[in-house]
Amino acid sequence: MTTLNLGILAHVDAGKTSLTERLLHAAGVIDEIGRVDDGNTQTDSLALERQRGITIKSAVVSFAVDDVTVNLIDTPGHPDFIAEVERVLSVLDGAVLVVSAVEGVQAQTRVLMRTLRRLRIPTLVFVNKIDRVGARHDGLLRDLAEKLAPATVPMGSVRRLGTRSAEFIPYGANDPVFSATGPLAERLAENDDALLAAYVDDPARLSYGRLRRELAAQTGRALTHPVFFGSAMSGAGVDTLIGGIRELLPATAGDEEGPVSGTVFKVERGTAGEKIAYVRMFSGTLRVRDRLPAGDDSEGKVTAISVFDDGSSVRGASVGAGRIGKLWGLGSVRIGDVIGDPDAAGAAGRHHFSPPTLATVVVPREGSDKGALHAALTQLAEQDPLINLRQDEIRQEISVSLYGEVQKEVIQATLADEYGVDVTFRETTTICVERLAGTGGAAEVMGKEPNPFLATVGLRVEPAPPGSGVDFRLEVELGSMPYAFMKAIEDTVRATLREGLYGWAVPDCAVVLTRTGYAPRQSHAHGTFDKSMSSTGGDFRLLTPLVLMEALKRAGTIVCEPMNHFRLDVPADTFGAVLPALARLRAVPHTPSAHGTSYVVEGEIPAAETHALEQLLPTLTSGEGVLETAFDHHRPVQGTPPTRSRTDHDPLNRKEYLLSVVRRVSTGAR
Structure with missing residues (x-):
């Protein structure tokens, strides 16, 4: 089947x-x-x-x-x-x-x-x-x-x-639409040369059956x-x-004997709190007791499988290619994880829609619920990673990313109904990003002030096109120091870029590792490892934010706010009232066009102002205005750049950073 x-x-x-x-x-x-x-x-x-x-x-x-x-x-x-x-x-x-x-x-x-x-x-x-x-x-x-x-x-x-x-x-076969000279044949001929030749030269060859088969083929493509x-x-x-x-629509049989490959597209919690992963299998067969990578470089064992059949999911011993199954036992699995061969796993991990552009701080009504709130939001983030939990350890606050106000209401109700945590929210704010203004570099060498760590790190940051992500490159030999140290630098770079000079993420840039150095493993005469004489991964993880932030300061960053593209359809007699409202909301409308008794205008509006426009529109247009919006791009903020409170140890403040990350800092080497 x-x-x-x-x-x-x-x-x-x-x-x-x-x-x-x-x-x-x-x-x-x-x-x-x-x-x-x-x-x-x-x-x-x-x-x-x-x-x-x-x-x-x-x-x-x-x-x-x-x-x-x-x-x-x-x-x-x-x-x-x-x-x-x-x-x-x-x-x-x-x-x-x-x-x-x-x-x-x-x-x-x-x-x-x-x-x-x-x-x-x-x-x-x-x-x-x-x-x-x-x-x-x-x-x-x-x-x-x-x-x-x-x-x-x-x-x-x-x-x-x-x-x-x-x-x-x-x-049916006798309707003009399905005739050899009808609109369907003309439409299908646009995509098929053989069909086009028959349509022009010999329409009699375009039987009803052939048109239906070609319609299925073109629909499938x-x-x-x-x-x-x-x-x-x-x-x-x-x-x-x-x-x-x-x-x-194209049904698939799938190769159940091929290499195991699937995509996790949903994660939920069972009645006992256990994690359940929904997986679409593209190839091969997954069986109970199979061991799989579980999302954090660990390995998990599938303890139970359910497959969907006749309206519900039923327990089974396996799930094969083409099917959807529910998996138990993978405690660290995450949405988007690829099971088995990634090359056969479809479009997993690709973003098709814009990310959330709003954020808010979640506040428990009872101070004693802070721990329960964090646990509950962590579970919700498993089911919806794009809410993007952001923990501020200093202020003991948690913020979440949002698409809109309804989502906020649903999170509030879910926390109350399913987790027994009553919360309120701070004012919803817009999520900005930082873009590099230029190129900048910095380096710190071990044994030279003011570097207190047994590590040498040099970094250069360069601008990159929007949407390109963070590209980490090497200008040093891969074997110049242990790979674990280089990996520590790269991981720390990516984590540190979540908060740039103004506290916003720096999502698109190239970071080049230009210089490295380390102290080889040292031991005392009796053979015990001496941490004070040898570099560790911690040295590189602690030094990298200082170097990276210095490189960012030399390059400079520009805070950019999200902009939505809008399409507004309003009655012609209300257009004069709508235009001033668009101006007040910092929208940039393009030339309007008349469509019968209405005007259609497209343009750009800051995402922060979109909700206000939605609320104003019914009054301005007597309920007849139709608004469509979608994220389009980020634009540099005019005037004083907004800032966001940092949640890290603030490597921009060297003294406070060092006091936070090391117990004792002395001048020079430790």
Whole structure:
């Protein structure tokens, strides 16, 4: 039996979870369809999801379509939880993008489709809610082609649109759309030379069967996107969608005899607090009692496996290629870890969406809960690494990164409900970065003041393009000193760059190791190791921040704030009120364009001001304005650069740093 790992994606409230319920019911997995409003759906299992009626965590259910096992992954629709979607993308064979027939293409719909197309994930579009008043068909098809992807292909027509009896009628062999000279043949011919030749010279060769096969082939290569209409509530069109999933999306058999390779895309805690890893297997077979690297250079043993089958996960002895399994026993496993051969593990570890641009300090209401708060947030960070815990040991504070205010509310509720810790938050702030203004270098030599460590380190920092990351290079011979010391320098460089001259991370630069030196291992006459005469890894870990910060000071850094690209669609008669508001919020609008009775303007706005614009828009536009925003780039801050409190021992203050990291500092050698 082949397997299809299918993602269901949508803008919030498009009906994604309701569609999942209908698919499970149609497959015979559940006897009764749950409702989001009633809090009894299969995939929204968290109490908080049931209370709020939104999906917060991705969930996996399984059903069979003929000889294909479909592992369906329901993902959050709210943009604050885009990190959950990102982790799922790396394990998908195909996707269904749900669009509301009433609300149409929305901000998150665009973000998701752009990413699906960039990753070339085969995608079907399901237009939901055709039984709702205000549902659209022809106009929505135009919007899909203009705003999502030009290569959208309608797979049928709708009768009694906008009524409770609305139904979807799939196109057949006798419909003009599937004729040899119809729009489908023309669309498919754009991507296939042989088909184009037949379309021009001998249309009779383009039979209905050939067009269907070519449609499946091009959908599988993410060149076309078939569009189905229906209603998750009434079931209209769902059977046709299931047929499309079976026919048009590429199921995989996988090589169960090949090298073991898989990706961990979700981590959760069981009822006893044990860690459970969700893994998509790309190759080979993983068995109970197999030993695996566990994320921190240690090794873990798989103690139990569950695989998804017929709506739930069942215990098994193994999980093979193409399947999704739950693993127990890997205590140090992390999201994004690759199991086995990394070359066969898909898109694991790649970032498809922008990182969070907001941060806040989490404060327990009871001072005695500080320890419990740290433990709870550590577990939440296992499930969502992008919340990026930042511990300030000096102030005893913990901050987290965020995508938005809803995510903050969910973290607060989760801490209270699941961990019994009541918290508040400080004001949400914007996460800036530092970029190098130039090149700078520094070095300290052992035995020469003011260096108190048995180590020599020289570093040069150079600017690098945005998004390139930290590139650590050597200008010294690899064998000039033990590799462990060089590794200590590199690891410390990467850790130190999390806080630059102003306290913000320096994410993109080249760091060149220009000079090294060490004291070889020394022993007394009786053979015992003498630490005071020999270099240790600690010497290099403690000296490197001092050298690196001096190099940064000589290079200089520029604080940059995150900027969002915005697209604003407002009624023409409100545009005059919107423009001054954009100016107050430091937005830079481009030339607007008229679209019927509305104006569309795009531009840039600081991420820090986006939430304020969202709050102002309903009042300024009488509730008719539509705003889309997405992170675009970082821009140098105008005026005095904002600073962030340091959480390290502050290597910018040499005296205090040395007092913090060594018990006794003497002038010269120790």
